Amino acid sequence: MNPQDTDYELHGLELLCRIWRCLYNELCSIPKSQPVQGIPLLREQRMQQMLDFIHKHYSESITVDMIAQAGSTSKRECFRCFRSSISQSPTEYLNQYRLAIAAHLLLNTTQSLSCICEQCGFNNVSYFGKLFRNTYGVSPGQYRMKTR
Numbered sequence: 001m002n003p004q005d006t007d008y009e010l011h012g013l014e015l016l017c018r019i020w021r022c023l024y025n026e027l028c029s030i031p032k033s034q035p036v037q038g039i040p041l042l043r044e045q046r047m048q049q050m051l052d053f054i055h056k057h058y059s060e061s062i063t064v065d066m067i068a069q070a071g072s073t074s075k076r077e078c079f080r081c082f083r084s085s086i087s088q089s090p091t092e093y094l095n096q097y098r099l100a101i102a103a104h105l106l107l108n109t110t111q112s113l114s115c116i117c118e119q120c121g122f123n124n125v126s127y128f129g130k131l132f133r134n135t136y137g138v139s140p141g142q143y144r145m146k147t148r
Contacts, residue, residue: 046071047085050078054090058098059121064090098122099135106144113140 053070054062067090068078082090098120105116114125122128132140 043081043084046073046077047081050081050090051093054094054097058094058101059119061121061123062094067094094121095131096135099132102128102132102140103136103143106140116140 050067050071053067057066064075064078068075071078071081073081078090082088082093086093088096102116102120102122105111105119106113109116111119113129117125117128120128122131129139132143136143138146
């Protein structure tokens with residue numbers, strides 16, 4: 001190519017298009033299931049660590065910072081992991097898990113509501129009742145009576 005030629009710019013554009021086409025073909029040939037730099041696998045591992053932490057410590061007072069620390073990540077990345085994996089925030093998941101345990105205890109024990117509330121990590125009986133009612137459509141007491 002000679003810069004003096006009248007079609008010099010067109011040859012340059014043609015070369016650029018060839019380069020872009022080669023790059024595009026290379027990108028398209030990468031298998032879709034292959035994780036890019038291990039990020040999906042890392043998030044999956046972090047999620048498992050954070051979920052394990054919640055399942056072991058649900059009855060304790062847990063903060064999002066503690067959950068993030070269990071996954072060796074930041075609070076912000078913790079929220080991203082939960083949103084992308086289970087479409088819930090860490091707090092929403094924790095509350096749903098606690099409520100599932102509470103529903104099990106309501107059906108299978110004769111413990112008082114305040115005892116179950118405390119055992120499941122809720123510090124306030126009225127807040128527990130409100131969350132339970134929003135999730136199950138009835139109060140904890142009604143749930144216990146309805147299913148017996």
